Amino acid sequence: MHTNAESRTPPRVAVLLATHMGRTYLDEQLDSILDQAGADLHVFVSDDGSTDGTLELLAERQAADARITILPPETFGAPAPNFFRLLTTIPIEEYDYVGFADQDDVWMTGKLERHIRLLAEGHADGISSNVTAFSEDGTRILIKKDYPQRLADHLFETPGPGSTFLLTRRFARLVAEQLDNPDSPAREAFAHDWLIYALARAAGLRWIIDGESTVDYRQHVANAVGANTGLSQAWKRLRLTSNRWHRGQVQLTVEACIHVASPEELPRLQWLHEILVEFTYRDALRLVRRWRQLRRRPRDRAALATLITARLW
Template sequence: MPQGRTPSPRIAVLLATHDGERFLAEQLASILDQRGAELTVFVSDDASRDGTLAILERFAADDPRVRILPPGTFGAAAPNFYRLLRDVDLTPFDYVGFADQDDLWAPTKLSRHIELLREHRADGVSSNVTAFHADGTRVLVRKDYPQRLADYAFETPGPGSTYLVTRRLAEMTKRQLTDPNSPADRAEAHDWLVYALARAAGLTWVIDPESTVEYRQHDANAVGANTGVSQALKRVRLMARGWHRGQVLLTVDACIRVASPEELPRLQWLHEMLEPRTPLSSVRLARRAGQYRRRPRDRAVIGAFMLLGLW
């Protein structure tokens, strides 16, 4: 390396796959073509029955930056990502990113987010995304509404495929995942968990207003973009049957273990209000609904559900 030249930051990209042969090659190419970053892609495959492993092996044979972990059976995306966080040695890396198998990354995604992390002295960054469909429809999915006091306990700051985090935050998450007394590994959304732990610990998180990921929408999406009536109804049903409340409680419990002195009282209050569920606690929760979601419409919805006893 020439004297005085700053070495490129080293990034571990964690890619979870499952039956992803349709779009995997395109996504991998967009990751490997990133500018201004020295990266290694670690892949964990979840019992794929299609040509996913063959595609991965072809990429790994052609590019030493692609490393495939022994395949396993995990049953969902979150446990697969948790396996990557637990099993990959992160010590040689400065930053850690997460990748889905079917999106497309903008060529400067990583370099832009490294600069944002440095500029804000932050430990995590996510961004807006552009949802796109097979028919050519494209919709900007905005995630950069201002962060609220407790939004981290209730939602993600964007899809995990937009994340870049410091090794410090990734290692903190790993410690929670490997602690038998922590509920962290039961969280059903790895991106929500990482964001929540960061904010609970008092770390800074930046939400980039620029779209850095083309978020492919298709019939096999694990979650999909929160756009349109069908997606809104899907999330309302999850809320009404208690799934969201259960995940919030689990997230709060995990966050209490890493909480800063400033965040601990807020998390303890939330835990007290969430369990047991009573009409009084629902009203008290609803009174603070403005703290729980970034988008104004979402704050109104969750507040109404709480007041009606449906959350």
């Protein structure tokens, strides 16, 4: 006789993999996903104009494993619209969870099983985690993302790389609906992971940032963003923040979040939206008074407050 635990059907998980010129590291990433235990998973792949043999490799993997589906290739020019295409194309209702994967990372053994368990135990709709950045020279650095969440950090930053994300079906459906909402600027977002996190928090859903590193985050010259380590990455992010690009993305995120806002969150979003429309010196002072709520890591909060005060944000 089988016990209930033995006969229970494993949760169905759709993993969304966006590729672009990724043949070099793709095999290792696919192996780390397909070897995950504790779930009935299926990998959906969308390619963005690869000419390096990525599609040929994917076709070989698909022929050998029925758990891989390749969508017709298109040209997107950036990771976010590629992931948005995946999220609005796959049959979400057939899956219990939706995850995201980059083409060049490596999932740790047990990542999926752990995050399914944490979502259930925490009654949460989204989860991300710390990652370990690694380079070809053997350097490994823990990238800590699990600083305590603040009142408005979701409007100013991601909760970690999207390759660590796992969403419940109901939340994945909400995101897909907003991407298809003609009145929302959601599809214009630069970073899919930032947008998704913001929508969850704005809707009053619980998000967990796991303190365990569940992905080896490969660093190389072709990274779309890369880990925030070293002076070069810090300088790159400072330039993006100080040339008003970051402020524009915050404004877009706020506008997208208003469409899903919970009654508790809506007044805060409307207040911030009002401030950002013209962003006068008085508006900057109003915002900087709340600097402790804008980022999770203390030094990031201080840096952002300095830029706002100096009118460089």
